[in-house]
Amino acid sequence: MRGLTRIVGALLIASCAATPALAAQCGGDFESWLPNFKRDASGQGVSARGLAALDGVTQDPTVLRLDRNQGHFRVPFEEFIAKRVTSGRLAKGRQMLQQHAGTLARVEAQYGVAPEIIVAIWGMETDYGAVQGKQSVVRSLATLAHDCRRTEMFQRELIAALKIIDRGDFSSADLRGAWAGEIGQTQFLASNFVKYAVDFDGNGRRDLIRSVPDVLASTANLLRSHGWRKGPYGEGTANFQVLNEWNKSNNYQRAIALFAQRLVSGQ
Template sequence: MKKLLLAALSLTLASPVFAQDKDFDQYVESLKEQALQQGISESIVTQAFADVNYKPRAVKADRNQPEKKLTLDEYIPRAVPEWKVKQAKELYKKHQAELTRIGEEYGVQPRFIVALWGVESNFGKFTGNYSVVDALSTMAYDGRREAFFRKELMSALTILDQGHIKVDDMKGSWAGAMGQCQFMPSSFINFAADGNGDGKKDIWNTKADVFASTANYLSQSGWNDAYTWGRQVKLPANFDMNIEGRVEGKQKSLAEWSKLGVTRFDGRPLPKLDNDIEAWLTAPDQADGRVFLVYNNYNVLMKWNRSYYFALAVSHLADRIVFD
């Protein structure tokens, strides 16, 4: 028994000190120490944490995310209502010259840049009003995903240290997603771009930077502007749904899908391409819901947000911008 007690005590002493074992002010001191150790300037650390506050609303938002699963037919009209389609078309025309320039530079069709802008933040209207430092410090302290949020906080401090935004202006969602394209700080570090050549990457206020950052994310993630995202299709009776799924090994060429009886949604044959493209069959609501053949560009949208519904909402809006 004594050996067991000693072993248990040893394990306890060796265990890390969890965020919840400290009060918030003590925890913030550990964040400051980490930031300084990682090379963030002392002045930025002092400014960033000068008025840091614990935000219980952020924790509540994280724990109370919707449990009800909408069908795709319920979700699309909510994510892409008619008024948003109208605004998207107007903004596409208004910024067409700039979008075309950026689209050509990064190899991304401008309609997808606008569609992501619209679905993510309603074209910059809803970007979140939390201090990003407050939100990330709170979420790290909460402890459920401490390592993830500590890493994002260090990235946010790096952005401040690089001078892209001032502390008071660094606003975002309860989870720390920032600006009009709702980048997490690590995504900003990896993909944010200076679209207007002023030396800063301002995804909060500068539309050229928002467009360029969005395009750069897609481009670096494998986007190919020679193709679209995919298409809704129709299946023949008694189709084998075991071959459905967006996983490696289940992709087939359009010619192969055609041989299996898959057609466009209106019943016409699938396109015949000189260089056939691989596609995956996906049915987010199972076979009795909408069914799609998706290309690698759709996989890229899934890297941005791992929701099938999100990627389909963006794709739907992008199509309606130019094809309606």
């Protein structure tokens, strides 16, 4: 969702005080901070391959500006959905349900998540992969990890991104996404990528940027891992509560459920 309330609502603003596991102090000179962070990352199991992704990294002032200008989700629900649950997205979503029916059926059989929920998230997040973001994930996360607003969170996310590179799912150059470091067609945080991304097309890589089967299955795996069970997902259900794990914004949760319902109702 391009760095909005998934980031804002996920955690309280972190203190600049470092934890024992993440000892790199925030703020100050960025070039001096990087070697300290590299030592911490090495201690967290990041190999030389992952650490090399930080070589030559610079701060991105655009990321800092966007991080301080987030009020997009504090609007009335009807205003929120007017720009997101659109007739065009619904039409494309129904097309995606048909085009990927076989994959979605296999995903539902394995993870218990209704196809329309996965497609609704896919459409809401990136217009079905069309708008994933083009910024360097490593640079964006390094900028936010050095910043003193949510230091602890973004240092963890940066370490997770380096582990993705370590594993070989992506090179640093190919690991591009939204301004706050979200990755792929359903905008996974790096830590969620490490935990929940799956290789559903069987090519040996977890590719949430280009592989639709990996995207759909990984999205379902995240939901199931947080308690999703086959069944209803409207407001008041247990599955609706699981959507809180996808996005902390109640507007966003309601919009996903509404989007999914309209996909199958034809409205």
